[in-house]
Amino acid sequence: MTEDSIIYIGSKPVMTYVMAVLTAFNQKGADGVVLKARGQAISTAVDVAEVCRNRFISGLSKPEIEIGTEELEGQDGGKRNVSTIAISMRKEEGEAKKPAKKKKDEE
Amino acid sequence: MTEDSIIYIGSKPVMTYVMAVLTAFNQKGADGVVLKARGQAISTAVDVAEVCRNRFISGLSKPEIEIGTEELEGQDGGKRNVSTIAISMRKEEGEAKKPAKKKKDEE
Numbered sequence: 001m002t003e004d005s006i007i008y009i010g011s012k013p014v015m016t017y018v019m020a021v022l023t024a025f026n027q028k029g030a031d032g033v034v035l036k037a038r039g040q041a042i043s044t045a046v047d048v049a050e051v052c053r054n055r056f057i058s059g060l061s062k063p064e065i066e067i068g069t070e071e072l073e074g075q076d077g078g079k080r081n082v083s084t085i086a087i088s089m090r091k092e093e094g095e096a097k098k099p100a101k102k103k104k105d106e107e
Numbered sequence: 108m109t110e111d112s113i114i115y116i117g118s119k120p121v122m123t124y125v126m127a128v129l130t131a132f133n134q135k136g137a138d139g140v141v142l143k144a145r146g147q148a149i150s151t152a153v154d155v156a157e158v159c160r161n162r163f164i165s166g167l168s169k170p171e172i173e174i175g176t177e178e179l180e181g182q183d184g185g186k187r188n189v190s191t192i193a194i195s196m197r198k199e200e201g202e203a204k205k206p207a208k209k210k211k212d213e214e
Contacts, residue, residue, distance in 0.1 A: 042150040046190040050176045054188075065172040067194075069157045081161075083153040087174075 004088070005030040009037035009045040017048040022056060025091070032090040038070060042085045049087045057089075064088040111195070112137040116144035116152040124155040129163060132198070139197040145177060149192045156194045164196075171195040 005024035009017055017035070024030045037045035053060050068084045112131035116124055124142070131137045144152035160167050175191045 040147070040150050042153050043147050043190065046149050046174050046192060049174060050188075050190045054176060063174065065174065067153050067156060067170065067172065069161055081157075083150070083157045085153060 003030075004032035004034050006034045006036060009035055009041045009048060011041060011044075014044060014047045014051060017044070018051050018056060021048065021052050021089070025057060032088060035087040035089070036084070038082050038084040042083065045085055045087055049089060052089065059092050061090050061092045064090075110137075111139035111141050113141045113143060116142055116148045116155060118148060118151075121151060121154045121158060124151070125158050125163060128155065128159050128196070132164060139195060142194040142196070143191070145189050145191040149190065152192055152194055156196060159196065166199050168197050168199045171197075 005028060007017060007020050007024065021033050021035075024033045035045045035048055049063055053063070065088070066086045068086075069081050070084050071079050072082050074080050112135060114124060114127050114131065128140050128142075131140045142152045142155055156170055160170070172195070173193045175193075176188050177191050178186050179189050181187050
């Protein structure tokens with residue numbers, strides 16, 4: 001079993017991260033991908049997970065989601081709290097065990 | 108057991124919704140509160156859940172989180188998809204069974 005890929009979500013367009021998830025599953029052969037985001041990017045992370053599940057990747061199980069808080073140092077040296085999210089997407093059992101398709105030119 | 112209160116998160120300040128959660132738990136005696144949000148308000152919903160759990164309400168169990176997609180009609184009549192989140196916060200077993208404190212003037 002391979003390690004889960006971690007993808008950090010920032011302020012780029014949603015489809016940029018969707019492509020990263022597809023790459024992790026298809027080319028790197030990951031069984032799971034974890035999307036991590038904080039602050040305003042949390043909404044983007046949820047968008048990425050939903051677009052992947054509804055439009056691009058079949059056989060994903062229901063995502064497991066955890067939220068938390070991190071302490072950041074502000075520009076004035078003060079501390080401020082920022083919320084975080086981690087969305088864990090996994091291939092369902094049946095799917096994960098299938099061997100990855102080989103490209104024809106690799107055979 | 109009372110029904111879970113549902114609180115819809117929009118664009119107001121985080122503390123507005125924190126107050127609503129406190130009211131639901133303390134005055135209405137709810138065992139659980141569900142925060143619902145969509146689009147950019149998803150980040151605010153996570154903030155509300157974290158502020159409640161870390162600063163105001165002890166004895167909350169780990170929140171259960173579900174994400175989804177809704178289809179909205181845009182201003183030009185076209186359809187667009189928007190992500191949604193539902194964060195379910197519950198009092199832990201021990202806490203939930205304690206009778207609510209009565210105010211003195213109600214006795």
